[in-house]
Amino acid sequence: MKVFETWESEIRGYCRKYPTVFATASNARQTDENGKSYIDFFAGAGVLNFGHNNDRMKRAMIEFLESDGVAHSLDMFTTTKRRFIQRFAETVLVPRKMNHKMQFVGPTGTNAVEAALKLARRVTGRHVIYAFSHGFHGMTLGALACTANAYFRGAAGVPLEYVHRLPFENEPGGGIDQIRELQCALADASSGLEKPAAVIVEPIQAEGGVNVASREWLHAVEALAHDNGALLIFDDIQAGCGRTGTYFSFDGMDLAPDIICLAKGVGGYGTAMAMNLVNPEHDGHWKPGEHTGTFRGQGLSFVAGAEAMSYIEDDSFMNDVKRKGAVMADRLKSLVPKNAAPGIAVRGKGMLQGLDVADGSIAGAIAADCFDNGLLIGPCGTEGRVLKLIPPLTIPDADLAEGLDIFAAAVRRHLN
Ligand SMILES: Cc1ncc(COP(=O)(O)O)c(C=O)c1O
Structure with missing residues (x-):
């Protein structure tokens, strides 16, 4: 620990909540240097949808490395990038x-969000x-302007401008009527409101407290964008890539976003990759190389990301995600005390579930108790009042049950 404390920046965050040194990891478990095993209900903040060191991906990546595949390519054409594009197109898009x-x-x-806004x-x-x-959209200035959390915004050091904030569906003042009123105001040339370039929304807010937007509200948001000549941007960075039992968190809702931002799970293995899916009509507005970036051609991520498609195209796997999600939701609901205080609630979809305990200090105590008992779990939402459960989609039933038992015991100790 001393090395980290001496040399690593004060910005350290998660390691303060999980104060141990992890040495190895496999699927839904991480083991620290003392040999203690932890069940992972945090999964790298939604990156490790297919578990730590996923076997299929690991084998493909080792083969790629041993055959001297191109590990870094900017945005040049490579064999591995072509395979990823083909597999993604045939599995998700077509x-x-x-x-x-x-x-x-x-x-x-955050890079994906910046590009979408631009x-x-x-x-x-x-x-x-x-x-x-x-809303949570990232830490660089454009994305941060769209992020709502005051703590993160406070670090910007400059005014965060050109964003108009609206209440999310389940927030005070939010809902379909609010969107309709805004539509009326926008139709009035003297409302003083500026029409937007885009409306950006997470169909399911993860960091924001596991808030699940309804189909009807998302349709109202879509109309708000499209009726006013604006683009609809869906940030599916945390809730996408299979997390909810379908590839996109909004699948089956008959929505037509202009841009979908993906990152985290799209690279499959925990190696980084981010990508926007852009309506071709809008994509044609880019000039070549105008939004560049050195790390856009990550060979290892393309290899693992292509392998991830074998899970997505497997209906039995995706149905299993829904089944495990229902197990999680049922267990969380059983933990809500009778006559629970206002605000205590279970929210979620698929394997993205949250227990809102309506108090950040209680949630913090539960998360710390879980850690002591071998479960990694991350609070989110205002003042960290929501305990978010996002285990790898590949978690074995036994680990899921054991993790839920640890969680339930911690909740009972701290929430009455
Ligand atoms: C919905 C959403 N958008 C954007 C981001 C930012 O992604 P990154 O941390 O990779 O920049 C996150 C990260 O948690 C996220 O959950």
Whole structure:
């Protein structure tokens, strides 16, 4: 530990909550240097959808390394990138009749969001983005302007501008009527409101507290964007890539986003990759190389990401995600005390589930108790009041049950 404390920046965050040194990891378990095993309900903040050191991916990556595949290629053509594009197109895009272009960006989610905002502003010639309360879109200045959390925003050091904040569906003042009223206001040339370049929304807010938008509300948001000549950007960076039992968190809702931001799980193995799916009509507004980035051609991520498609195209795997998600949701619901205080609730979809205990200090105590008993879990939402459960989708039933038992015992000790 001393090395980290002496040399690593004060910015250290998660390691303060999980104060041990992890040495190895396999599927849904991590083992620390003392040999203690932890069940992972955090999964790298939603990166490790297919588990730590996924065997299929590991084998493909070793083969790639041993055959001297191109590990780094900027945005040059490579064999591995072609395979990823082909596999993604045939598994995700074609079955949904989507003809979106894949724009590879610098390898983190915030890069994808920056590119999406830039393109929306380019296409519309407008400046303002509509974003939602509790939204989380990343830490670079454009994305941070769309992120709602005051703690993160406070670190910007400059005013975060050109974003108009709207309440998310389940927030005070939010809902379909609010969107309709805004539509009326926008139709009035004297409302004083600027029409947006884009409306950016997470169909399911993860960091924001596991808030699941309804199909009806998302359709109202879509109309808000499209009726006003703006682009609809879905940030599916945490809730996408199979997490909810379908590839996109909004699958089956008959929605037509102009840009879908993906990162985290898209690289499959925990190696970085981010990508926007862009309506070709808008994609044509980019000039070659205009939004560049050194790390857009990550060979290892392309190899693992292509392998991830074998899970996505497997209906029995995706159905199993739904089944495990239902197991999680049922167990969480059983933990809500009778006559629970207002605000205590279970929310989620698929294997993205949250227990809102309506108090950040209680949630923190539960998470710390879980850690002591061998379970990694991350609080989210306002003041960390929501315990978010996002285990790898590949977690064995036995580990899921054991993790839920540890969680239940911790909740009982701290929530009454
Ligand atoms: C919905 C969403 N968007 C964007 C981001 C930012 O991604 P990154 O941390 O890779 O920049 C995150 C990260 O948690 C996220 O959950």
